[in-house]
Amino acid sequence: MKICFITYTVFSHGGTQRISSTIAKELSKEHEIHLLLTSKRKEGNPYNINEEDFKIDYYELSLFRKVIRNAVTWIATKGFFTGKRADWYSKMMFLPKQNRFLKKFIQSNKFDLVVGFDVAGSLWIGSIKESVGVPMIGRIQASYDHFFGAPDRGSWKHEEVFGSTLPKLNKVVVLSKDDEREFSEKLNINTRFIYNAHNLGYKKITKLNNKxxxxxxxxxxxxxxxxxxxxxxxxxxxxxxxxxxxxxxxxxxxxxxxxxxxxxxxxxxxxxxxxxxxxxxxxxxxxxxxxxxxxxxxxxxxxxxxxxxxxxxxxxxxxxxxxxxxxxxxxxxxxxxxxxxxxxxxxxxxxxxxxxxxxxxxxxxxxxxxxxxxxxxxxxxxxxx
Known part of the structure; x- marks a missing residue:
């Protein structure tokens, strides 16, 4: 299959970067994997991505659009995007120019599957899913409580935003059985739990002698x-x-x-x-x-x-x-x-x-x-x- 992963980056440290790199490398043994990264920033290559194994493209927002995006996110934490206004979030976060790029990118590459490997990527593909006839999968890298559990969480009061966009996807991967149930029951998202992977090689095992x-x-x-x-x-x-x-x-x-x-x-x-x-x-x-x-x-x-x-x-x-x-x-x-x-x-x-x-x-x-x-x-x- 020809599969596109959309994520922030694979060239810096972080949990999402690590698992997206790990899965992309494993699946590239069988499939043609494309990476669409939304940041050109590189902090080395901590997960040993061989750029010859992947087709890598970039779509980075301008500084002005990043400011707008951050403002929209802040407004969402105040509970503005609820009820009939929930759909406004996607329209303000992903403007027509950005969505036109993504539609053209997907259609011109004739992908069999598109995967948003982080929340931003998942919301982005969810915003165009109904106008693109390609199967799409999202991925949520944090727990329901992590997102929505308290005012200091990054997605406080975003429940209806998630609930208006992510159910459009064919499936959304979450990281636990508990979250599979919570996101499904509370937001009507079609979820599947898959635990994260480690890629350590069992070369160094504790001797239990240091207290x-x-x-x-x-x-x-x-x-x-x-x-x-x-x-x-x-x-x-x-x-x-x-x-x-x-x-x-x-x-x-x-x-x-x-x-x-x-x-x-x-x-x-x-x-x-x-x-x-x-x-x-x-x-x-x-x-x-x-x-x-x-x-x-x-x-x-x-x-x-x-x-x-x-x-x-x-x-x-x-x-x-x-x-x-x-x-x-x-x-x-x-x-x-x-x-x-x-x-x-x-x-x-x-x-x-x-x-x-x-x-x-x-x-x-x-x-x-x-x-x-x-x-x-x-x-x-x-x-x-």
């Missing part, structure tokens, strides 16, 4: 590293052997440094800069701490499992769906540092070697070839090929 917790990700509020530091401060009062390592950069990193210094834990908590060599960090640790306040999937969970790490996880829906009752994780009440400290004590008293073996075995359900096979079957079903 170290590790947390990894962007230093932002929703990742919850502030809770991890507070919990470790409580844990460290009774435990003098274990240490904590936090890997990542972001706006809250100075706050973490202040907390660590105020607790006099600089000798036991290490802050490291972002690294794309996640296997090195995971294999050097003994337990992974997944502290997100909310999350669509959290690929780092699966990457940690693939390095043999048992997990301490906040009890949000996706962690319970992935990890519960598998003997590989200890849960704590979300945003509760006292309960996280308890979980730290509990997990280090368990048989970490046995948990590690189970983690490794389970992680193989998320390898790139297995996840790509699910996308491949979905694409064939929708395209009728």
């Amino acid at each position: 170290k917790f590790v947390a990894l990700g962007r230093c932002t509020h929703h990742k919850g590293f502030d809770i991890v530091v507070e919990a470790f401060n409580i844990f460290a009062r009774d435990n003098k052997d274990w240490n904590l390592e936090i890997v990542g950069d972001g706006p809250l990193k100075p706050l973490l440094e202040q907390k660590i210094n105020s607790y006099n834990l600089a000798d036991r908590i290490t802050l490291l800069p972002f690294s794309d060599q996640v296997e090195d960090r995971f294999s050097d640790a003994d337990v992974f701490v997944f502290s997100s306040r909310f999350e669509g999937f959290g690929i780092v969970q699966v990457e940690a499992l693939s390095c043999g790490l048992p997990i301490i996880a906040s009890d949000i829906p996706i962690t319970k769906e992935l990890l519960k009752d598998r003997g590989i994780a200890e849960f704590y009440e979300n945003e509760n540092p006292d309960d996280l400290a308890r979980a730290m004590h509990t997990i280090i008293s368990q048989d970490l070697k046995e948990m590690s073996n189970r983690a490794l075995a389970y992680s193989k359900e998320f390898t790139s070839d297995k996840v790509a096979a699910k996308y491949n079957q979905l694409f064939k079903d929708v395209a009728g090929k």
